[in-house]
Amino acid sequence: MNKKEIFINAAFRENSVWKQILGICSSLAVTNLLMNSLIMGLGVTFSLALSNFTISALRAHTPRSVRMMMQTLIIAAYVIVVDVYLKANMPVISKQLGPYVGLIITNCILMGRAEAFAAQNKPVDSLIDGIGSGLGYTLVLLAIAAIREFFGFGSLFGFPIMGDWWVRWSIMVMAPSAFFLLAILIWIINSRYYKLKA
Amino acid sequence: MDISAFVLFWAAIFTSNILLTNFLGMCSYLSVSREVESSFGLGVAVIFVLTITAGLNWLAYHYLLVPFHIEYLQYIVFIIVIAAFVQLLELIIERYAPALYYSLGIFLPLITVNCAIFGVSLFLVIREYNFLQSIAFGAGSGIGWLLAILMLAGIRTKLKDKLIPVGLRGAGISLIITGIMALGFIGFSGIVAVQ
Numbered sequence: 057m058n059k060k061e062i063f064i065n066a067a068f069r070e071n072s073v074w075k076q077i078l079g080i081c082s083s084l085a086v087t088n089l090l091m092n093s094l095i096m097g098l099g100v101t102f103s104l105a106l107s108n109f110t111i112s113a114l115r116a117h118t119p120r121s122v123r124m125m126m127q128t129l130i131i132a133a134y135v136i137v138v139d140v141y142l143k144a145n146m147p148v149i150s151k152q153l154g155p156y157v158g159l160i161i162t163n164c165i166l167m168g169r170a171e172a173f174a175a176q177n178k179p180v181d182s183l184i185d186g187i188g189s190g191l192g193y194t195l196v197l198l199a200i201a202a203i204r205e206f207f208g209f210g211s212l213f214g215f216p217i218m219g220d221w222w223v224r225w226s227i228m229v230m231a232p233s234a235f236f237l238l239a240i241l242i243w244i245i246n247s248r249y250y251k252l253k254a
Numbered sequence: 255m256d257i258s259a260f261v262l263f264w265a266a267i268f269t270s271n272i273l274l275t276n277f278l279g280m281c282s283y284l285s286v287s288r289e290v291e292s293s294f295g296l297g298v299a300v301i302f303v304l305t306i307t308a309g310l311n312w313l314a315y316h317y318l319l320v321p322f323h324i325e326y327l328q329y330i331v332f333i334i335v336i337a338a339f340v341q342l343l344e345l346i347i348e349r350y351a352p353a354l355y356y357s358l359g360i361f362l363p364l365i366t367v368n369c370a371i372f373g374v375s376l377f378l379v380i381r382e383y384n385f386l387q388s389i390a391f392g393a394g395s396g397i398g399w400l401l402a403i404l405m406l407a408g409i410r411t412k413l414k415d416k417l418i419p420v421g422l423r424g425a426g427i428s429l430i431i432t433g434i435m436a437l438g439f440i441g442f443s444g445i446v447a448v449q
Contacts, residue, residue, distance in 0.1 A: 077425040080280040081369050125337065132330045140326060155376035158329050162369040164281045230440065231275045235433030239426045246421035 059184050066173075066188030072165040073196040073238075074245045079165035082156050083197055084234040090213045093201035094194070095142070095149050099157060101190025103134035104166050108186035110134075112174040127170045128161065135160045165193060200237050204228045259390035261446055262383075266394025268442040272370050273402040274435055276377075279370030283403050284428055286364070293407035296361045297400030301393065303343070303365050304374055307336050308392025311375040312385050332375045340366050370399055405435060 057065070072078045079100075086096045110130050111118075118126055139157045142150040150157065160166065169189050174182040205211060208228035210218035227233050257265075272278050279300070286296050311332050319325050344362045347355045365371060374395050378388040409431050418427050 077284060078281065080284065081277045081373075084277040084280070128333055128337075129330065132333060136326060136329055139329070154380055155373055158376050159278070159369050159373055161329055161333060162372045230436075231277070232433045232436040232440070234277070235429045235436060239422070239429035239433065242426045242429070243419070243421045246426065247419070250420055 057181075059181070062181055062184050063188040066169075066185045067192035067195070070189075071192040071196070072168065072189050073193055074242050076168065077242075078168050079163045079193060080238070082159060082163060083193070083200065084231075084238060085156050086153060087197055087201040087234060087237075088204050088208060088229050089152070090198065090201045090205050092149060092152055093197040095146065096153060096156065097190070097194025097197045099135075099138040099142070100160055100163065100165070100193055101187060103131060103138055103160055104169060104190040105183050105186035106134050107131045107166060108169055108174040108182040109179050111170050112177060112179040112182035115175055123175070127167065131166050131170070132161050165189060196241065199241065200234065203237055204233060208233075257387065259386045262387050263390040263394040265446040266391050267398040267401065268439065269446050271398040271402060271439055272374065272395040273399050274432070274439045276373065278373040279368050279399055282364050282368050283399075283406065283432075284425055286361075287403050287407040287410055287428065290404065290407045290411060292361075293403045294400070295357055296364065297396075297403050299361045299365055300368065300370065300399050301396030303336075303340060303362075304371055304396035304399075305389060305393040307339055307371055308374055308378060308388045309385065310335050310339060312378060312383070312388040315379055328376075328379060332372060336371055336375070337366050370395065402432075402435065406431060 070076065073080070073083055082096060082100075086092045107127075107130050111127055114126070114130075135158065138160070139150075142153070142157060169186060173185045177185070202212065205213075206217065207225040209224060210216060210222035266272065270276065273280070273283060282296065287293050314331055314335055315325075315328060319328055319331060340362055344355075347362075374392055378391060383391060406428060410428065413427065422430070
C-alpha cells in the first residue's frame with residue numbers, strides 16, 4: 057500500500073467510528089458544540105498520530121509481555137501534553153471538555169490502531185495511519201455536532217445563524233439525541249455500503 | 255462539595271447515570287450485551303472494581319500527587335492503579351475461588367480498558383469529592399452501568415429474530431435502544447438535584 061492509500065483507508069474505508077464502532081464514548085459526549093468537537097478531534101488526531109509513530113518506532117525493542125502497558129503509557133504521555141496545552145491556552149474549552157480529554161487514553165481507537173497497525177508497520181506509515189484515523193474521527197464528530205448545535209442552539213461554531221425567533225430544541229443538547237444521531241449516521245453509511253456491494 | 259454520600263449514590267444510579275448521561279463505558283457495553291448472563295457477570299465485576307479503584311485513586315491523588323505537586327501525572331497514576339488492581343484481583347480470584355474465576359475471569363482484562371472506571375476517577379478529582387463521596391459515587395456508577403447493560407441485553411435477546419433494516423443491525427439498533435433508555439432516564443432527573 058502506498059502512503060495515500062493508507063491515509064484514505066484509515067480515514068474512510070476503515071473509519072473507526074462507523075466501521076469499527078470504536079471511540080463512541082467521546083464522540084457522543086463532546087458533540088453538543090462544534091468548537092468542542094473540533095478541539096477534541098484535533099487532540100485525538102495529535103495523540104493518535106504521535107503515539108502510533110512512537111509505538112511503531114519502538115516495536116522491535118518491546119517485549120510482547122509488557123506490550124499493552126507500554127502502549128498505554130506512551131498514549132498517556134501524549135494525552136498529558138494535549139491536556140496541559142489546553143489548560144494553558146484554552147481554559148474555557150478545557151473546562152467544558154472536563155474529563156473527556158483524559159479519557160482519550162482509554163479511547164479504544166488509540167489502542168486499536170496501535171495494535172492493528174502500528175505494531176506491525178513502519179513508523180512513517182503508522183504516522184500517516186494515525187493522522188488518517190484521527191481526521192476520520194474528527195469528521196464524524198463534526199457531522200454530529202453540526203446537527204446538534206444547529207438545532208439545539210440555532211448557531212454554528214458559536215455564531216448565531218437562526219436569530220432570536222428560533223425555538224431551541226433542548227433535546228438536541230441532551231444525551232438521547234447523541235445516541236439517535238450516531239445511530240442514524242451509522243445506518244445511512246451502512247446502507248450505502250451494502251448497496252455498493254450489491 | 256457538601257452533598258451527602260447517600261444522595262450521591264442514588265444520583266449516580268439514576269439521574270446522572272454513567273452510561274446514559276455521561277456516555278462512559280460504551281465499548282464493552284455495545285460488544286458484550288448480546289446475552290443477559292455475560293452482561294450480568296461483567297456488570298458485577300465493574301461494580302466491584304469501580305468501587306475499590308474510586309477509593310484507591312482518591313487516596314493516591316490526595317496522599318501522593320497533591321503533597322508532591324505532581325497533579326499533572328494523575329492520568330498515568332490512575333491508569334497504573336487500575337491496571338495493577340485488576341491484575342491483583344485476577345491472581346487472588348484464580349487462587350482462592352476458581353469457580354468464580356471461570357465465570358468472571360474473562361471479563362477482568364476487559365475492565366482495564368473500560369472508560370467508565372477511568373472516567374469515574376477523573377470525575378471525583380474534578381468535582382472535589384471527599385473519600386466517602388468517592389466510594390458512594392463509584393458504587394452508584396457501577397450499579398447504574400449494570401442496570402443499563404442488563405436492560406440492553408434483555409431487549410437485544412428479544413430482538414434476535416425480528417426483522418431489522420440491514421444497515422441498522424448490530425451497533426445501530428443498540429444505539430437507538432440506548433437513546434430511548436436515556437430518554438426514559440431523563441424522567442428521573444427531578445428526583446435528586448445533583449448535576
